[in-house]
Amino acid sequence: MDMGTRKGVFIYSPELEEYQYPPEHPFNTIRAKKVRETAAAMGLLSGSSSEVAPVPAERIVLKKFHSARYLHALKTVSKGKLEAEAFSMGLGTPDCPVFEGMYDGAALAAGGTLVGAKLILSGSADVAFNPSGGFHHAGPERASGFCYINDVALACMILAEEGKRVLYLDVDVHHGDGVACAFYGRSDVMTISFHEDPRMLFPGTGFEDEIGTGEGKGYCVNVPLPLGTYDEAYMKAFKTIALPLIEAYNPDVIVFELGADALADDPLAHLRLTNNTYADIIDHLLSFDRPILMTGGGGYNIDNTVRAWALAWSFLCGEGSRQEGLRDKTLAVSEPQRDAVALRIESTIEVVKARVFPIHGL
Numbered sequence: 001m002d003m004g005t006r007k008g009v010f011i012y013s014p015e016l017e018e019y020q021y022p023p024e025h026p027f028n029t030i031r032a033k034k035v036r037e038t039a040a041a042m043g044l045l046s047g048s049s050s051e052v053a054p055v056p057a058e059r060i061v062l063k064k065f066h067s068a069r070y071l072h073a074l075k076t077v078s079k080g081k082l083e084a085e086a087f088s089m090g091l092g093t094p095d096c097p098v099f100e101g102m103y104d105g106a107a108l109a110a111g112g113t114l115v116g117a118k119l120i121l122s123g124s125a126d127v128a129f130n131p132s133g134g135f136h137h138a139g140p141e142r143a144s145g146f147c148y149i150n151d152v153a154l155a156c157m158i159l160a161e162e163g164k165r166v167l168y169l170d171v172d173v174h175h176g177d178g179v180a181c182a183f184y185g186r187s188d189v190m191t192i193s194f195h196e197d198p199r200m201l202f203p204g205t206g207f208e209d210e211i212g213t214g215e216g217k218g219y220c221v222n223v224p225l226p227l228g229t230y231d232e233a234y235m236k237a238f239k240t241i242a243l244p245l246i247e248a249y250n251p252d253v254i255v256f257e258l259g260a261d262a263l264a265d266d267p268l269a270h271l272r273l274t275n276n277t278y279a280d281i282i283d284h285l286l287s288f289d290r291p292i293l294m295t296g297g298g299g300y301n302i303d304n305t306v307r308a309w310a311l312a313w314s315f316l317c318g319e320g321s322r323q324e325g326l327r328d329k330t331l332a333v334s335e336p337q338r339d340a341v342a343l344r345i346e347s348t349i350e351v352v353k354a355r356v357f358p359i360h361g362l
């Protein structure tokens, strides 16, 4: 898999736009359409890259992660019938509202991520990006945090079923709780989540001491970050924690949830990254020379999210150096802020290293 021959697959179809959250909801499906437009304009959907349409995930596949009871409720509410049982599973809340066609929309978006996984398994793709995926909060029997069907957990499951060692990396500003939980007792899927301090932000989990259990002990890694975390401090944590662990784990495939809500000016969170961090992370991931399945996720400043995902796709395709115009300007950090964040991150790094590294002989 060298730079010149990397086969990329961008997963999108206008059919995805038929399913919209209510207009007052922060999750906007227009992001995928706009990223697709930008990627097309940059010439990044042709040549060694191509565009593939998602296929709705079948119920039998969804049942690998979600319960039959939940899938039934999801289908029922999407026809307009809200029952008490559905509400007890998180459906019909402000975060996870009920809207027409939501089952089909969620199954199609999830199907996009699974198409990416299949193309990677068959060797038809080296890198794939589903900007309509990344619903990392959904639980087996629970809608949560704008997420109904956990496409990323399903993708990890399907890859692991084929005997792959899977590295799941989640840089969404919120803890990737649904995925971490799914593999908490397993060592064939390592989950690493970088996110804002759970004391400050939904879903309130993802502390340093959540490291997995039994067989999975040491294979769940959480890196909570203080408010105001900036590029340099973030990359320090990434390089010090994620890189050695990925190297030691030696995955066959990487699933990368690139929620863009850790960017500065995201209306729902409080970190201060620029998209340069995402480009750097992708360069590091590519250096492992393994297939990468990338998804979207959060990202509530639409313009910033679209630019970040377009830049990320260009780096994934090996064309990043030609797309400098998509980069954010570096952000100034005040001296006290710089020191306060650095100090907190330093102590988090030490805690994670002490708890997790010895398990991997580091």
Ligand SMILES: [Zn+2]
Residues within 6 Å of the ligand: 172, 173, 174, 259, 261, 297, 298, 299
């Ligand atoms: Zn998020």
